[in-house]
Amino acid sequence: MPILEAVEGRFEDIYALVWYLENGQRLYTVDGLQIEYVEPTSTKRSATWAWVTFKVIIRAYFEP
Numbered sequence: 001m002p003i004l005e006a007v008e009g010r011f012e013d014i015y016a017l018v019w020y021l022e023n024g025q026r027l028y029t030v031d032g033l034q035i036e037y038v039e040p041t042s043t044k045r046s047a048t049w050a051w052v053t054f055k056v057i058i059r060a061y062f063e064p
Helices: 011-023
Strands: 003-010 028-037 051-060
Touching (some): 003 011, 011 028, 011 051
């Protein structure tokens, strides 16, 4: 059964998550990925990163 998750974070972190899922030791696939850019609402240093929201469908092919 696929897992659907909606998350918000830095684009670099999302890229690292998808890379891990596709290249890690356990077998996962990313069946769907939707990314939307979030406009910074402040001038804080953290707001200068590429902040995005994303929805991802992950399928695992193992049992814990």
